[in-house]
Each structure stands twice: as structure tokens, then as C-alpha cells.
Amino acid sequence: MKKQRIAAGVQSLLTEEATCLATTEAREPIYTRPDSLTDTPMRFCPGCTHGIAHRLIAEVLDELGIKQRTVAIATVGCSVFAYEFFDTDAVQAAHGRGPAVATGIKRCEPDTIVFTYQGDGDLAAIGLAEVMHAAARAENFTVIFINNAVFGMTQGQMAPTTLMGQKTTTTPRGRSIEQGGFPLNVCELLAQIPGVAYLERGTMTSPKYVRQAKRSVKKAFQTQMDGLGFSLVELVSSCPTWWHMKPLEALKWIEEVMLEQYPLKVFVDKLEAGE
Amino acid sequence: MPERELITGNEAAAEGAIAGGCRNFFGYPITPQNRIPEYMSEHLPEIGGVYIQAESEVAAINMVYGAAATGAWAMTTSSSPGISLMQEGLSYMIGSELPGVVVNMVRGGPGLGNIAPAQSDYWLATRGAGHGDGRCLTFAPFSIQEVYDLTGEAFPISQKYRNPVMILADAVLASMREPCQLHERRDPPKEKPPWAVGRGAESRERNIVNSLWIDPQVLEEVNWRIEHRYQQAAEDETRWTEHGADEPQILVCAYGISARICQTAVERATEAGISARLIRPISLFPFPSQVIRDWAERTRKVLVVELSMGQFVEDVRLAIEGACAVEFMGRTGGAVMTPAEVAERIIAMA
Numbered sequence: 001m002k003k004q005r006i007a008a009g010v011q012s013l014l015t016e017e018a019t020c021l022a023t024t025e026a027r028e029p030i031y032t033r034p035d036s037l038t039d040t041p042m043r044f045c046p047g048c049t050h051g052i053a054h055r056l057i058a059e060v061l062d063e064l065g066i067k068q069r070t071v072a073i074a075t076v077g078c079s080v081f082a083y084e085f086f087d088t089d090a091v092q093a094a095h096g097r098g099p100a101v102a103t104g105i106k107r108c109e110p111d112t113i114v115f116t117y118q119g120d121g122d123l124a125a126i127g128l129a130e131v132m133h134a135a136a137r138a139e140n141f142t143v144i145f146i147n148n149a150v151f152g153m154t155q156g157q158m159a160p161t162t163l164m165g166q167k168t169t170t171t172p173r174g175r176s177i178e179q180g181g182f183p184l185n186v187c188e189l190l191a192q193i194p195g196v197a198y199l200e201r202g203t204m205t206s207p208k209y210v211r212q213a214k215r216s217v218k219k220a221f222q223t224q225m226d227g228l229g230f231s232l233v234e235l236v237s238s239c240p241t242w243w244h245m246k247p248l249e250a251l252k253w254i255e256e257v258m259l260e261q262y263p264l265k266v267f268v269d270k271l272e273a274g275e
Numbered sequence: 276m277p278e279r280e281l282i283t284g285n286e287a288a289a290e291g292a293i294a295g296g297c298r299n300f301f302g303y304p305i306t307p308q309n310r311i312p313e314y315m316s317e318h319l320p321e322i323g324g325v326y327i328q329a330e331s332e333v334a335a336i337n338m339v340y341g342a343a344a345t346g347a348w349a350m351t352t353s354s355s356p357g358i359s360l361m362q363e364g365l366s367y368m369i370g371s372e373l374p375g376v377v378v379n380m381v382r383g384g385p386g387l388g389n390i391a392p393a394q395s396d397y398w399l400a401t402r403g404a405g406h407g408d409g410r411c412l413t414f415a416p417f418s419i420q421e422v423y424d425l426t427g428e429a430f431p432i433s434q435k436y437r438n439p440v441m442i443l444a445d446a447v448l449a450s451m452r453e454p455c456q457l458h459e460r461r462d463p464p465k466e467k468p469p470w471a472v473g474r475g476a477e478s479r480e481r482n483i484v485n486s487l488w489i490d491p492q493v494l495e496e497v498n499w500r501i502e503h504r505y506q507q508a509a510e511d512e513t514r515w516t517e518h519g520a521d522e523p524q525i526l527v528c529a530y531g532i533s534a535r536i537c538q539t540a541v542e543r544a545t546e547a548g549i550s551a552r553l554i555r556p557i558s559l560f561p562f563p564s565q566v567i568r569d570w571a572e573r574t575r576k577v578l579v580v581e582l583s584m585g586q587f588v589e590d591v592r593l594a595i596e597g598a599c600a601v602e603f604m605g606r607t608g609g610a611v612m613t614p615a616e617v618a619e620r621i622i623a624m625a
């Protein structure tokens with residue numbers, strides 16, 4: 001009896017799928033993979049927001065029509081394979097050195113659109129000097145900064161952005177002042193620097209925030225296209241694997257806990273200011 | 276402006292680079308090579324080039340990495356402690372098969388050492404281009420003219436082998452003035468290499484500059500491709516000079532500023548009735564092993580002179596493969612031997 005019910009269920013599902021397929025063929029697709037992404041399947045953990053961030057950047061490259069003249073800079077961390085996913089020219093940079101590599105590229109080929117894709121270990125720990133000085137020189141490229149408060153690729157150690165009390169594999173009793181000091185707020189630091197032309201912190205925990213994040217990514221690239229100077233978008237991101245949370249819990253934790261430390265804000269917008 | 280000018284080694288390196296086609300410079304101040312970035316900051320912008328003072332040597336070499344990825348002819352210069360910081364970037368350049376030129380005006384070490392002349396970065400230059408299986412092609416000038424010529428030639432060589440080239444000089448060569456015959460400044464080629472990022476993407480497959488190869492078999496293939504280039508360089512770029520007696524009793528091996536001292540020492544020994552021959556490697560990697568071995572087998576007496584505790588001497592011993600004993604004479608910490616001291620040693624060996 002049970003078997004029959006399952007068989008009937010499966011049959012009905014198959015019919016439904018066939019109908020769906022028939023309908024899809026007939027209609028214009030409303031949701032496709034952006035041109036600026038390759039067909040390579042992403043290998044991020046379930047519930048990780050790297051995939052959304054990649055997609056947003058790719059959609060922006062498509063919409064601005066700049067895919068053909070973009071150079072993506074993959075860095076070190078879970079960002080390391082970015083060159084496999086963005087269907088653009090790409091350079092892989094040493095840990096933290098993305099902004100220096102971007103400087104070399106952009107200065108020698110000013111007509112290219114250059115962006116680095118960096119995590120919090122890469123940008124806020126080992127690469128803090130490079131990003132600060134690129135901003136100080138008003139280098140005309142874009143940084144997408146993924147802040148998930150841990151070193152993801154190396155299995156969840158403390159990052160400069162780890163919250164007070166947050167447990168990681170190197171703060172097993174929670175981050176304390178004695179052991180790890182205080183979290184570093186990168187946008188607040190960069191906001192002091194006159195070379196920064198666009199600076200915003202967003203997140204991707206809900207459709208609303210995803211849309212906002214895309215707008216900020218687009219404005220950052222537009223800032224670069226207009227030659228206004230250094231642009232950076234921080235995306236407060238999830239790492240369910242090393243936070244030891246389910247994907248939805250991780251998104252909730254961002255909204256309820258992380259955004260307290262890292263509030264969403266437009267820090268600098270010279271595009272809007274018409275400079 | 277092809278004329279003969281009285282210039283320092285730092286100026287010769289800078290002008291030699293521009294004359295050789297370099298249009299992009301990224302550097303960080305450190306004595307005794309500061310005149311190079313100063314010269315570049317003055318001259319590159321006026322010919323449409325790029326000059327950036329980086330926030331560190333770490334950043335400088337990574338700017339060179341980025342510039343090189345676009346096919347631009349780029350360089351950085353530094354001195355010993357700064358070159359230590361560039362090792363990471365050099366390793367990435369080698370792994371990503373990118374060209375670029377680095378001048379090292381070597382000073383006394385280890386640590387902060389001092390700013391006096393030394394040759395104690397021989398290993399750093401010839402073995403120490405960071406982690407992994409890779410090396411810098413290395414050339415060592417011994418005069419201001421040679422600083423100028425070799426720095427210029429380093430650019431096409433580095434492009435040909437898609438590998439960084441290091442010019443290994445020292446604090447004497449950096450600051451000393453000599454007449455130098457300049458030639459016209461050559462422009463770098465307009466056409467970008469096929470592997471470069473950033474231009475012409477609409478009419479080609481996308482280019483990826485990368486040194487990450489998760490599959491060991493793929494990385495092994497890449498490393499063999501690099502190694503084959505080194506083997507090619509050994510055939511085509513090995514350079515040395517010889518000076519002194521045709522039937523020598525003593526073979527003297529020295530490079531760079533030590534060879535300059537040895538040249539006088541060999542002449543003095545000859546005056547004292549002891550015949551000697553100096554072999555001066557100009558390329559340190561690739562190393563002129565064969566010629567050193569051939570002469571060592573004839574003289575059976577070899578003296579190696581260098582400004583270190585004994586680094587270059589190891590390559591000479593490897594070249595000779597135990598065919599005869601090798602004597603070593605070195606000064607360290609920025610101290611320099613006199614021609615008389617070397618001549619005395621040559622005479623004592625005979």
C-alpha cells in the first residue's frame with residue numbers, strides 16, 4: 001500500500017516536471033546564469049554567501065557591459081578559485097597582496113576594470129597595509145571585501161573581524177581581549193582616507209539586502225568607470241560550516257549579532273555627491 | 276642622448292633599465308640604492324611611464340607582478356633586507372611564469388647589517404627566490420658600464436624566459452662613479468604577449484595568471500616547463516670573462532666587485548712571477564660550470580674570492596666536482612679585501 005502511494009507520488013512528480021520542462025521551453029527564461037560567470041559549478045559550502053556575492057558581481061559586469069575589459073583578482077582563502085568562476089581575465093594574487101597587484105595592473109592598463117575579491121583574513125589581517133595604501137593613493141579599482149568573521153579556507157580560525165566572545169578553532173573559549181584583542185572595523189578605518197570614493201557595507205541575508213548589496217557593488221564599479229578613485233564594498237557574509245550553524249541560523253546570526261558590530265552603512269559616496 | 280657620461284651605478288641601473296625598454300617602476304626606499312627610485316620618479320613620468328612608491332618591498336614586488344601580468348615591462352630595485360621581503364613575490368612570479376627585473380644593491384648582513392658593500396646575498400639571488408622549485412636568472416656586473424648594459428638586457432631576457440631576472444651588484448657599484456657609454460632609449464614592444472591580461476580580451480580566450488595547481492601532476496608539468504627554460508638559459512645565457520695567463524699556475528674565481536679587485540691582484544702576482552688566470556662569471560644562474568671545471572683540471576689550484584663567508588664558492592666547488600681542492604678567501608660584514616692581500620694569497624698558493 002505504502003509502495004503504491006510512493007509510486008503514484010513519483011509518477012505525479014515526473015508528470016509535473018515534464019509539464020515544467022515543456023513550459024520552460026516555450027517561455028523566455030527569467031533567471032539565467034550571468035554571462036560573466038563560467039559554467040564551472042561553485043564548490044562553496046551549503047549556505048555560504050560567496051555564491052551570491054559572485055553572482056552579484058557577475059550581474060553587475062554584465063549590466064555595465066564591462067566583462068571584456070575586466071581583470072578579476074583572486075586572493076587567498078575561499079576566494080582563491082575566483083578565477084575559475086568569473087569569466088574574465090584573472091590574476092591570482094599572494095595572500096593579502098591583491099590591492100598591490102591591482103595597482104600594478106590598473107596603472108599599466110588604465111582602461112581595464114580591475115577588482116579584487118578578498119576575505120577578512122586576506123584583507124584585514126595580512127593585507128591591511130596593501131588595502132590602506134591603495135586607498136591612500138586613490139587607486140582607481142574596486143575591492144569586494146567578504147567579511148565572515150573567520151578564516152574559512154583554513155578551517156575556522158580567528159580573523160581580525162571575529163566578534164568578541166565568538167568561538168573559533170583558535171579562540172576555543174571565545175575571543176577575549178587578552179587573547180585576540182578587539183575586532184577591526186575596516187570600513188570605519190577606510191572612511192578616514194580622502195582617496196576613498198565609494199565605501200559601503202552591505203549583507204546578503206534577505207532578498208532586500210541582496211538587492212541593496214547589488215546596488216552598492218554596481219555603484220562601486222561605476223565609481224571606478226568614472227575614474228573617481230578607490231571603491232570598496234564590504235559584504236557581511238555567512239560561514240555556516242565554521243560557525244557550526246545551519247544556513248538559516250547563520251543568516252539570522254548575521255542580522256542579530258554581526259550587524260551590531262558591523263552596521264550597514266554608506267560611508268562614502270562621491271558618485272552620489274557628483275564629484 | 277647617446278653619449279658618454281660620468282654616472283653612479285644607481286644611475287646606470289636606472290637609465291640602463293629605461294634604455295632597455297622599462298617603463299614601469301615600483302619601489303621602496305632603502306640605502307644604498309635610493310638614487311634609482313629618485314631617478315625613475317624624475318624620468319619615467321616625462322616619457323609616459325609609471326612610477327609608484329610602494330608602501331613596502333612586499334607591495335612593490337606585487338605591483339611588478341600585476342604590471343607584468345598585463346605584459347608591461349616592469350622592475351623594482353632594493354637592497355638586501357628589502358630583497359628578503361620580495362622573496363614571496365618572486366616565487367609567485369616564477370610560478371605564474373611572469374617576467375620582471377629586480378636590482379639588488381647588496382649591503383652587509385644578516386639582519387639590518389650595514390650599508391657597506393657585500394656579496395652575501397649570493398644564495399638569496401641564485402637559490403632564494405622564495406619557496407618552491409624556482410630560481411631567478413641572475414647576472415652580476417663588475418663596472419658601471421656593465422650595470423647599465425646588463426640592467427637593460429635583463430628585460431628582453433626576462434621576457435624570453437618568462438622568469439624574473441635579478442641584477443646582483445653591491446654598495447660599491449651602487450655609489451661609485453665611472454664613465455658610461457649610453458645608447459638610445461629603446462621602446463618596449465607595442466604588441467602584448469599572448470598570455471597577458473587586460474587588453475584585447477574580445478578577440479581571444481580569457482587569460483589567467485596563476486600559480487595554483489591543485490593536481491600534483493599538473494604542477495609537476497608546470498615545474499618541468501620552468502626547468503626546461505632554465506636549461507635553455509644555460510645554453511644561451513651563460514656568460515663569463517677570462518683574464519690573465521694562458522698557462523696559469525693558479526685559477527682565481529670571483530664575480531662582481533671582487534673580480535675587480537682580483538683583476539689587479541692577478542696582474543700583481545704576474546709581476547711577482549706567479550701566473551694566474553681569473554674567471555669572472557657574469558651570469559651566476561645559469562652558472563659557467565664547464566669553463567671553471569676545464570681550467571681547474573689544468574691548474575689543480577683554485578682560489579675563490581668573495582665578500583661573504585663563502586656562498587659563491589659552493590657553486591665553484593659544485594662545478595669542479597672534487598677534481599681538485601678549492602681555497603677560499605672572503606671578507607664579510609661590509610669589509611673589503613685589498614688587491615695586495617689577494618695577490619699575496621695567490622703567490623702563497625703557487
